Amino acid sequence: MLLAFDTATPHVTVALHDGDRVVAEYASSEAMRHGEMLAPGIADVLAQAGATSRDVSAVAVGVGPGPFTGLRVGLVTARTMAFALGIPVYGVCTLDILAAEAMDAGHDEFSIATDARRKEVYLASYASRQRIGGPDVVKPAEAATDALVIGRGALLYPEAFPNSAGPEHPDAAVLCDVVVRERFALLDPEPLYLRRPDAIERAS
Amino acid sequence: MSAHEPLVLGIETSCDETGIGIVRGHTLLADAVASSVEEHARFGGVVPEVASRAHLEAMVPTIERACETAGIALTDVDAISVTSGPGLAGALLVGVAAAKSLAIALEKPLYGINHLAAHVAVDQLEHGPLPDPCLALLVSGGHSSILRVDDVTDTVTPLGATIDDAAGEAFDKVARLLGLPFPGGPHIDRVAREGDSVSIDFPRGLTSKRDLERHRFDFSFSGLKTAVARWVEAKAASGEPVPVADVAAAFQEAVVDVLVRKALDAAATEGIEDILIGGGVAANSRLRYVAEERATKLGIRVRVPRPGLCTDNGAMVAALGAEMVARGRRPSPLDLPADSSMPVELVLNV
Numbered sequence A: 001m002l003l004a005f006d007t008a009t010p011h012v013t014v015a016l017h018d019g020d021r022v023v024a025e026y027a028s029s030e031a032m033r034h035g036e037m038l039a040p041g042i043a044d045v046l047a048q049a050g051a052t053s054r055d056v057s058a059v060a061v062g063v064g065p066g067p068f069t070g071l072r073v074g075l076v077t078a079r080t081m082a083f084a085l086g087i088p089v090y091g092v093c094t095l096d097i098l099a100a101e102a103m104d105a106g107h108d109e110f111s112i113a114t115d116a117r118r119k120e121v122y123l124a125s126y127a128s129r130q131r132i133g134g135p136d137v138v139k140p141a142e143a144a145t146d147a148l149v150i151g152r153g154a155l156l157y158p159e160a161f162p163n164s165a166g167p168e169h170p171d172a173a174v175l176c177d178v179v180v181r182e183r184f185a186l187l188d189p190e191p192l193y194l195r196r197p198d199a200i201e202r203a204s
Numbered sequence B: 001m002s003a004h005e006p007l008v009l010g011i012e013t014s015c016d017e018t019g020i021g022i023v024r025g026h027t028l029l030a031d032a033v034a035s036s037v038e039e040h041a042r043f044g045g046v047v048p049e050v051a052s053r054a055h056l057e058a059m060v061p062t063i064e065r066a067c068e069t070a071g072i073a074l075t076d077v078d079a080i081s082v083t084s085g086p087g088l089a090g091a092l093l094v095g096v097a098a099a100k101s102l103a104i105a106l107e108k109p110l111y112g113i114n115h116l117a118a119h120v121a122v123d124q125l126e127h128g129p130l131p132d133p134c135l136a137l138l139v140s141g142g143h144s145s146i147l148r149v150d151d152v153t154d155t156v157t158p159l160g161a162t163i164d165d166a167a168g169e170a171f172d173k174v175a176r177l178l179g180l181p182f183p184g185g186p187h188i189d190r191v192a193r194e195g196d197s198v199s200i201d202f203p204r205g206l207t208s209k210r211d212l213e214r215h216r217f218d219f220s221f222s223g224l225k226t227a228v229a230r231w232v233e234a235k236a237a238s239g240e241p242v243p244v245a246d247v248a249a250a251f252q253e254a255v256v257d258v259l260v261r262k263a264l265d266a267a268a269t270e271g272i273e274d275i276l277i278g279g280g281v282a283a284n285s286r287l288r289y290v291a292e293e294r295a296t297k298l299g300i301r302v303r304v305p306r307p308g309l310c311t312d313n314g315a316m317v318a319a320l321g322a323e324m325v326a327r328g329r330r331p332s333p334l335d336l337p338a339d340s341s342m343p344v345e346l347v348l349n350v
């Protein structure tokens, strides 16, 4: 079974895929509580499916970009679990998960924007089922466009992104599909921080 | 060491060291530490985001190294324990998430424990079961506390703590004033050996009669740090060379004097005959010497773990976890938080 989760937005999403289909899903009820909600979410999808950790044969994780603290909860959980179970771990760019869902809804050319806080967004652009730009961290005004922009980052800044749409957050069920069908590049489980630690910025 | 004693893996990430310890009962099998201290050195202090990033990168390799050293397979482990707090929030979170992941993968109980109690429990690995009650003096860059420990798995009572800087922080700041590298503790200790500790009379914080009424077992190192800074500035302004060794020795003596004086006073007041010293500053040779010397005169025994077990490490977390298992304590739930200000009375987070 493939266990998939993403913690690179304020929400936690978890899904379990048995090779044919998604058999269990979990979505956190509270925002910004990745540390508390991810592990119960994993236990919950295993219980729903009547499975144990030994039934898990691979782990998939969203590697961001996203707020660092939540992002690390997902990555350290994925890496540690894969090591403990001796199974592979696949990383997927969090914006690609949202893009896959947008394609399934019939969109072809669009951008994905998530909330990067500090009045910025994480942005990537897509066409013909591929990522053609990004991910970058940008100010909405500098990336303003009338073209379709999907995700929480688009909905937050309507002046910059008047043509916006959901879904707002990535869905681990879609992450399963991205990995199983290799719809986007599968990455190492390395975080896409896109920003350096503040102290280093100040020092340099 | 017997096979029925619990085999416990402990994870420590409250500051800048990624520590993985493995113990069986009171026997230490492995204590692997990855430190990001060099990355912090150029800032003169720990940068939380840098520490958190380093914990993520170090976690799996350090677990792997600890298992190799202990000669065990991860699947042999009976329980996982982890520092739930106090500490840097983002750093704690990496360890707590890793511990939960192991608990789920291995289907083993999880114990989210208090970092300060772990500093006490670690001494069991070296000197056997703790006397109860015992008095703990914990001193490091993050803490300066006097605790009464009746049961390290359950009943820990704070008697005093710093009201401003931690003792280790004062060492770092004074080291910087004297042009010594970070972290300052070991360098002050080394340089002070060549100095005259009575050549300068630096203040002893919270020891005046009035202060003792309200802060009998509390510490303050902020005034001392300022006094050292003023003294060094005045010396430099007068065009004379700063006697680095003398300043280091006199500063160190002021810190050690207050720490030992208050710890012994607390032990006498509580009627406790055993003192345990832990935390990174417990590695200070002068503190060890003065504590031993003054305690012996009062008939009080002093226990200090070896320096490697005094600084933050995974062994201390594993040691307390093993004690939790041995005493049949209830494990923590999977929604265990990383609690940056976890109170010292809360030994196990359930």
Ligand SMILES: [Zn+2]
Binding pocket: B115, B119, B140, B142, B143, B279, B280, B311, B312
């Ligand atoms: Zn400590």
